[in-house]
Amino acid sequence: MKRISFRIYMIIAVVVLAVAVGALYFFNANRVTPTTTKKSSGVQITQSTPGEYQTVIKNGRYLVSAARGITASSEPNSLDVKNFESSLLDLAKNHFKPSRYIFQEGQYLGSSLVTDLLGRKSSSDTIGLNPEDNGKTDSSRNPIYVQTLTEQDFMVKDGDNLKLSGMIIGVAMNTQDEYQKEQYGATYTQNISEADRVAYGKKVAAQILKQVREQKGVSDDTPIVIAMYANSQADSLAPGSFYAQTTSDKGTTIEKWSDIDDQSIVLPKEATDTSKLGSDANTGFANFKNDVANFFPNIAGATAVADFKNGTLSSMTVNVTTQFYSQTEIESFTTYISQSALKYLPSNVPIKIIVQTANEMQAILIRKSGEKTFTTTLLD
Known part of the structure; x- marks a missing residue:
């Protein structure tokens, strides 16, 4: 009886071990792990999903934007915060196919540079995209046209590394500008006509393109798309939308624009x-x-x-x-x-x-x- 019991125990132990090994094999075979692109620097990419971009992970964490938080803190209507960036990513898919490119949060325009670009042009901010303050406090004042901008990068594998192969820059333009005549005073609203907004946007796009080309790691022939977005009014229940785009394959010259017919009502x-x-x-x-x-x-x-x-x-x-x-x-x-x-x-x-x-x-x-x-x- 003891010998039979011992054999039964041995059989049970073998079965349990086999099940455990099988489960471990199944777990490892089905576990989703990032695809390593550069082990020495800890850069990885996520698994692909049909129709969506793989994204970049660095040292085990999602690689965030170098100018992170500026859009969220500057947009007057919270609906534009999400719509601006998500719509830009949808627009990018027309230029940089997810099946070929890897998405990376913007790494070339740092927060200090973006802050300077969004300022008014002055002796202390020579690259400011917005016009100088003319001192007026009525409808003749120079409004803030450019509210915010964001960068998205598109990479390709280059051996064990990732190589920048395209960029898209979203530029959010105001349809109205809120301002105060005195500190802590009442808030006033200055409407910006569509004609003025569109014309000013085309003017600053060339300046933005020049600044992007000057950044280390961006070559003279990196394809760069600039997309213009019209912010909604601060109290609107619908977000704004993109209305125009241009592509620069080389240099800093913008040759033509194409309209984008997006609208939310x-x-x-x-x-x-x-x-x-x-x-x-x-x-x-x-x-x-x-x-x-x-x-x-x-x-x-x-x-x-x-x-x-x-x-x-x-x-x-x-x-x-x-x-x-x-x-x-x-x-x-x-x-x-x-x-x-x-x-x-x-x-x-x-x-x-x-x-x-x-x-x-x-x-x-x-x-x-x-x-x-x-x-x-x-x-x-």
């Missing part, structure tokens, strides 16, 4: 807005809003931002503000919203619906383009 549209852009989306959203309001009496409001590319709807973000008193109300409401959205909102574009109270977010509903249902996340 707020739904429901104002009665005075007679443009055809978004008419169908506006009708569908109005039906959705009425349907949801009839179902839940405590709805405080609903708005949407519809994004268009070349006149065609590309995505929609809906915000529904209401007041809940129980978890079951939240669950019932979000279930009904998903059903109503499938009925009234466009079916062929990505849609995000945010349900919130005045103080906090309650739920997020997301449906990707072509999907038949929403994925709902309830937040504690």
